Amino acid sequence: MASEPPLLSLRNINVTFGGVRALKGVSFEVRPGEVHCLAGENGCGKSTLIKVITGVYRPEAGAELWFDGKPVAAMTPTLAQSLGIQVIWQDLALFGEMTVAENIGFQHAVNGRFGLVNRHAVQAAAERALAKLGVTLDLHMPLKELPIAQRQIVAIARALVGEARLVFMDEPTASLTQSETDYLIEIVRTLSASGVAVVFVSHRLAEVLEISDRMTVLRDGELVGVFPVEGLTQSRVTELMTGRNFDNAVIASDHDDQPVVLSVRNLSRHREFENISFDLRRGETLGITGLLGAGRTELALTLFGMKPAHSGGIEIEGRPVRFASNRDAIREGVAYLSEDRLSLGLNQPQSIADNLVMASLDRILSGGLISLTRKADVVRRWIAALGVKIGTPDDPIRTLSGGNQQRVAIAKWLATDPRILILDAPTVGVDVGARAGIFDIVRKLSAEGLSIILISDEPPEVYFNADRIIHMVEGRIRAIYDPRRMSLTDLEAAVYA
Amino acid sequence: MRRFVLAHTTEVALIVVMLVLSAGLSLATDRFLTLSNAFDVLNVSAVNIIFAVGLLVVLISGGIDISFAVAASVVQYLAVLALGVVGGGNWALGFLIAGAIGLGLGFVNAFLVYRLSIISIVATISTFNIFFGLLMFFTKGVSIYNLPDWLTTRVVFYEREMADGSWVELTLPVVVMLICCGATWFLISRTTTGRKLYAFGDNPEGARRFGINIGAMHYISFGWLGLMAGIAGLMQAHYAEEVVPNALYGRELDVLAATVLGGARLGGGKGSVIGCVLGVLMVSITQNGLNLMGVSPFAFKMIVGAIILVAITLSSARLDKLLPAFARARPRTGGPR
Amino acid sequence: MNSLIQRLNATLGADMAGPLFALVAVLVIFGIGADNFFSAATFGSVAFQLPELGLLTLAMLLPLLTGGINLAVTFTANLAGLAAAWVLQAHGGADASGGAFALAAVAALATGGLAGMMTGVLIAYTRAHPILVTLSMMIFLRGLGEFLTRGGDVSGFPAFIATIGHGSLLGLPVPLLIFLACVGLWHLLLTRFKLGFGLLMIGSNIEAARYSGLDTRRILVLVYTLSGLMCAVAGLIMLARFNSVRVGHGESYLLITVLAAFLGGINPFGGFGRVLPVFVALIVLQLLSSGLNLMGANQHLATALWGVLMVVVMAARTISTSFAKSRKKT
Incomplete structure (x- = not known):
């Protein structure tokens, strides 16, 4: 040939x-x-x-x-x-x-x-x-x-x-x-x-x-x-x-001494997922992997109040909760970074500043009105905290690179002061080089005590960034793995089997 | 059958609603279900159907036009003046002049939308004001009653007295309407240009990558509506036997509602001639039936408006949700097998 | 020159350029062309005519910003006026008291708000295209109004109502003051209210707004309700100005309101726009028609020129953006 x-x-x-x-x-x-x-x-x-x-x-x-x-x-x-x-x-x-x-x-x-x-x-x-x-x-x-x-x-x-x-x-x-x-x-x-x-x-x-x-x-x-x-x-x-060398190491650690923040019991939704049960502890990063169609995003949307569960229950810090909409979920401290940044995660034509405060408007009100100084403060603080590279906060967010957009999207949710952050495929459309930066942020957040659910269809991402890994197949939990007790090859073999 | 229903949901729904409506009306009045009444409805609807099939082509290609009804008024006025200049003229000349002026006005819209990249609703609201303002300014709102004889003489292609003494008449506007429907159907579903129009309305970027001439699509669609508006204007003058500059003012929104009721989609790529005709007829039949039932004419518009409101609300809730039999069983991991 | 434009854009907003240039052009042209243009009479006529079109444009503005439209504004205004007229007639017609007028105003606002809320509910819950919903709502309301009035006028109101239509306060016409208050309110709504923020977000991407926790249905219902309320204010002003109510009054304003909004830099796809440029655009349109009036032309020529102005401004935007693009490339 x-x-x-x-x-x-x-x-x-x-x-x-x-x-x-x-x-x-x-x-x-x-x-x-x-x-x-x-x-x-x-x-x-x-x-x-x-x-x-x-x-x-x-x-x-x-x-x-x-x-x-x-x-x-x-x-x-x-x-x-x-x-x-x-x-x-x-x-x-x-x-x-x-x-x-x-x-x-x-x-x-x-x-x-x-x-x-x-x-x-x-x-x-x-x-x-x-x-x-x-x-x-x-x-x-x-x-x-x-x-x-x-x-x-x-x-x-x-x-x-x-x-x-x-x-x-x-x-x-x-x-x-x-x-x-x-x-x-x-x-x-x-x-x-x-x-x-x-x-x-x-x-x-x-x-x-x-x-x-x-x-x-x-x-x-x-x-x-x-x-x-x-x-x-x-x-x-x-x-x-x-052109760079990324050496990864497993970062998983035990959180058994930490309080349970989110407890999911026998959660089911017809034709999407069945009998999902797990606990998420304070400061823990829980990876969820599985192939497209395994029900990962559907589960996330149910935890975020956008798709009602048909049976089973959710408890947050020991209290049973029922979400009529994602507004209830946000109020309870759940945040969800969409897998579809272009059409759902961010409002592309609008400005960086408006996107950043979109989910936390109530926090910048003063006397019932939006306080422009408070808004500017919040924007400045988060842009600096997450190291977003921008021109001015009034530029449309679509002018930013994928990695910087994703940082703003994360900042939008952090501004709501969440207890649980669900990251659904956070590296889609983000350059390989910029992905490491996103995961650095994830690690920093979990060290600060935020509980994170990291969803990805790429096994290495959860392997190197999560404390435990839930493997979903056709809407059910197939297994829960500890990255410290298996090799990446084993995980990939299980997922692609 | 399921496939046909899926591809023609609106048309099927309209036919069902019309059958139910007609059945109800024929029980309520004995006059409704007669051949002569059916022809009455056709006569009354002819001008609107001609407008509607023209508008259909613009909607299919992804545009919208608000100016066509006042453009038709401009055509009426200019055509009658031009016919006066040439000494009366005849039908052939009348169609030629009206069609040409209508086409020209359509090209004005196409120029604004394509060359100057003004989105079609903004461009045609502007030309709506320009056409109507100039027409009223130059005519000072004065009507023309003195039309050429040939234009005001009723042309009947077929007539027959029925057993009950009523007349069945096939008049010129109806025949012209049928020709316009046929021509539009041929254009959009039998010619390559028609396929390009659908493709452009459906997915403009995809059409562009296939090398479809975008400028031509604009000129063809707005030009076709202009042509239809010209012809409709002439037919309306013939039917009304006078030219009143603001007679068609406001007609654009009624026609738009009927056309969309008939399944044409705002945003492009979808719509059929038969749906368009059904949409206009649905409105006419309702009015005709209410009239026969002796309802006050002042209540017509209210009831028609309510019906359109209900119809549009229902058609937005998808048919497959209302009729579970048509819902697709979509497997979760729908791999092709 | 370029830096001047940039500084102007920075302080006033880029969407202000079109209306401001049009304003200067109209002032210069008529200042030269019509010798008595800069007179109290001209500005008086503008001040009295502006509010009707202006209030209806404000009613149109919010739906446009959400990426929708409200084609029922004029007939909602008529119907609200009718509601007020009936309350006045039921309380003595020409002898009605101030209290009766307050009641009438409430009835008008309730009618307008209700019509708007119905529209909003239909749009928010069926996801039907706003053009279709409001178009059929317009046909329905027109029919309802004509049915109720049998196509005639309703008149015979107390004399003090005329002051609302024609009177002045502190040297400014009362209708203008009401309009200015509404402009201020809408400006505040769009820049400082959660609702204003939310409706702009909906305008450019409703799903992204929903995923961020905005109550998109509630926002849509409120937007059309507010639009209906603003129509009611316009209906009351029309009632006071004409001393009568007729279904069809102001019908010709319908598409002009859309034109004024676009002229004022509202993004035709929604999501972007401010009140002040629209306000300037309205003044331009009204000056144009008053100036022509002075020069002996009628309103119809002004209508045509409004259309021409719109085409020129939109074309200028297209040409300037393609010019800017071509300069960036080389």
């Missing part, structure tokens, strides 16, 4: 935006039929590179681009399509109100003869594409009725209609459960076996290592290197991506 000429080859790619070099002399190569991983932190130039390859951006003079052994003078989106280069964007770019067939055969639907739609051609193209993947879907179902995993397949099938030879997949597994991810990986293997090269862009290192043949790593717009995946470990990849 190594002797084959590359399908795509780029050399000396330079791209500059407003004085900032987004790509510096990068080269990139994909062989026919291989599964290649493009890795790097946010802002390292991955998506810029994809846009250069698909002709959206033009590289500076001196760049060389070959496809199938022939030089390409100027790439354009249309040329890229006719060469068989397809991109499956993270947001899929599908049309919810149209049927599955119309989505897959969209190219045919908008390019009929005499400006008319040839429904048979659309349908036939959709059937052919699905057959290639070995999948059957109801072609006449409106797309919005499909679960996300099946929409992903529709997007892949649509790429195949254009006789794809090279498919880019941008974070394709971000919102899939494990079984769905397995299925997607199966499909990628089918594609690769039929001679289509696939470039995978993903932040989930485990599956990248499972599926890829080779990996290209970018850092700050520069090429770090191209590596065969065989023999790479997750920590080595992290090191390559960040």
Whole structure:
């Protein structure tokens, strides 16, 4: 396979935006039929590179681009399509109100003869594409009725209609459960076996290592290197991506002498989780891990009063509590950092200051009115305490990096003076390098006596940052582990089993 | 069947409601369920249906238009003046002039929305004021009663006296309305342009990545509504046998309500011609039935408003929640199998 | 020049630029074009006409800031006026006492508040699009009003009510004073009240607001209730100014209120906006119409020019932001 000429080859790619070099002399190569991983932190130039390859951006003079052994003078989106280069964007770019067939055969639907739609051609193209993947879907179902995993397949099938030879997949597994991810990986293997090269862009290192043949790593717009995946470990990849070495140690300790802050007994919610019981003590960090769909977020939302439990009970410091809404939960000292920072965790268009005080308005009132001086004080104090890097507090929060946004989101909840802080996937969309900073904050908080529930689908995160780990499978507690009495490999084996 | 209902929830719901309503009305009055009454309803609704199918295209492509009804008034006035200049004219010339002016006014909106990036509700509220203000300023609010003879003469394509002495009449506005419905249906569901309009309304960013010409989508959708508004204006002048500058003022919101009642979604990507027609007819049938029952005309609007309010409230609560039979069984870990 | 603009933006807010420039432009153009523009008469007419449109715009403002709209403002005002008129008539018509008027005002506020609350409940609990809910509410209220009045006027009020519509206090027209008080109240609401903070947060992302513990349903219901109450104030002013109530009075203001709000820099998608720029925008619109009136043109030309002004201001915003972007890139 190594002797084959590359399908795509780029050399000396330079791209500059407003004085900032987004790509510096990068080269990139994909062989026919291989599964290649493009890795790097946010802002390292991955998506810029994809846009250069698909002709959206033009590289500076001196760049060389070959496809199938022939030089390409100027790439354009249309040329890229006719060469068989397809991109499956993270947001899929599908049309919810149209049927599955119309989505897959969209190219045919908008390019009929005499400006008319040839429904048979659309349908036939959709059937052919699905057959290639070995999948059957109801072609006449409106797309919005499909679960996300099946929409992903529709997007892949649509790429195949254009006789794809090279498919880019941008974070394709971000919102899939494990079984769905397995299925997607199966499909990628089918594609690769039929001679289509696939470039995978993903932040989930485990599956990248499972599926890829080779990996290209970018850092700050520069090429770090191209590596065969065989023999790479997750920590080595992290090191390559960040250029730093993170040595982790288990921090777990006993809290048996501390009072129980939260006690959950036989908590159940139909079809989401069943018979969940555990205690959380003062200053303890309880990890909850399990695959997507294990009921972790649903459990968290019930503890936060946003989804009523159908049976079982919650006690806080020995008192039974019932939450009619999350306002009751906040009043009882429960805080919940959402896994979806972009649309639920923070109000992206609004200012840093407003986001920070949003959950604790009652604390900055003076005579029933919002006190602007108190508000400014609170904002200044938390920005300093958590080391958030900002311009001014009036800037929209969306202008901050993922890591800084997450710090503000944590500050928002700390400002409510909580007893229990639930962190749901706190590192999603946060650069590998900035994640350590978030966990430093978590450790400091628990040392100060805050009880923390840390939810993550990445076993190392809970392994290195929690005192105990609850492993959830299909809505039930499978086991409670002590990180001091097992290796990370054992934990991963249990979770991915 | 379940698939059809899922894809056409609003249309199915409207048909069911209309059947129930009609059944009730035909029991309450003996006049309601007659062929001639049905044609009456069609005659009365023709102009609004033409407006509605035009508005449908704008709504599908993700925009909204508030200005079309006053644009139709501008068209009426200008067309009648232009016809006077050419010495009377005829139907062919009338449609040509009205259609062209309507198209032009639609393009004005498209220009503001596309070229100047003003969001459509702001742009069309502005043109609403500009069109209406200028029309009233230049006409000083004076109506035109002296229309060309051909324009005010009733055109009946088919008529028949029924056994009970009432007349069934198929008039020009109804025929034009049917043609407009047919043309709009063809545009949005049979042409590639139609698919692009739906795609653009559904997911503008996705459509852009597919290389769909966004400017063309704006000009086509607002232009089509302009064209329909021009034709509707001409039909309204024909029906009313006069041109009153503020006769159509306020019609835009009634048509918008009926169109959305018919399943077109604010925000784009969804809507059908049949739903649109059902939405307008639903309002007309209610009024017609109340009229036949001898209810005071002053109560019409109140009852119609209440019905629309209830309908919209119900249609926002999703059908699959009301009818558990249509609810999807969604497995927790819904992997494709 | 650039630094001057920046300093102006810093002190007044960036959303003030459009309305202020429009204000200066209108003052300069009419100052040159109409020789008697800077007169007590002009400002008197502005001062008396501003409140009606202004109060209705305030009623429209809060729903717009939540990303919604209230198309029922004018007919809510009419209906509230009707409620007041009936109370007055039931208490002696032209001979009604001051106490009866107080009762009438309460009836008007209750009617407006109730109509707004119904709208708010429907929007908050069904999640139907506010355009649809308020549009059907508008059709319903118009029908209800026309049914109750049979399309006619209700008039015959005590003489002292005319002072509310036409009288002056400390040299300022009473309606203007009421309007200014309401502007102040709305400004305070948006900058210092929890409700004001919450409604702005809802405007840009209702789910994020809910996850942060804001009671989004309660906020929505309150916003539309307050909108209805403000409509009632407008309805009372109209009653006093015309000495009669008719369903359809002020109907043409409906879309102008939206226009005034957008002109005042309200974000059309919700979440951002302040009262003061909207206030300036209202003055601009009223000056435009009074100035044209002086020059012999009628209200309809002013309506058209309001539309043109809106297009110009929005286009200028588009062009200036794309200009700023292109400068950033190079």
